[in-house]
Amino acid sequence: AGLAIGLTLAVIHIVGIQVTGVSVNPARSFGPAVFVQGAALQQLWLFILAPLVGAAVAGLAFRTKILEADGPSVSPDEAVEMTEQAANLAKK
Template identity: 55%
Template structure:
């Protein structure tokens, strides 16, 4: 229960902080933080939560991370569903609080604004298609999990894992935001999609399948790469 509560809180912070930076701050005239700021915000949410709750739950905040760690032999199968439920619920509540705040501005429309939802085709920031988004999500989730698995390896320098993971998430956002607003996290995609509805829900399948596949592959590869970890 304590670990699930920690995952709920951490994923809430990830969505509220990361997506909140995109919805509330990225496009502000003259002082907007832009894509660089949004990428940094996502990295900071994970880094801060890793220090805050890493010792409680491991700070997964992401179904793809939980499944990747399971594939690497570092996480028990019996805990996957409770973690996934807490992560998705935290993401939905985080998106809900963000929606209430954003709605305080006259004329706000979640569907019209995109509400930081992930999408491809006409809903991609750079107009990238389905195949490009699918490949980006698999590859970037794979690399994110490789960073996580390496940084948390017992042979890695102690105490620096949150920094490496946070900066890793920042980097992959810098690469992936133009493609599909970057997910690498099915829970993060689900929260905003529920408030956008329509196209965001229709495209949500990709942002579950691709990150989970990338995470699972990374777990299998790292297990062979560092078998004594």
């Protein structure tokens, strides 16, 4: 997954540098937009809203089974047991 994520981010940077100066992080977009104001401040909503909409669409896709998880899921009981085991190992 690391290679796919890295390549995707590289493509986003190559394509987006002419459009936004590669501002793909809302926190990184906020400061310059506030100081520059003008068009940058007017477009700031997009850098905040787009990731939220994307996350909601992805969540709906998984909930409606359009997309499925790659690996086996862990039940809440298994997660608690694994956490307890890790805590016991950390105490040693």
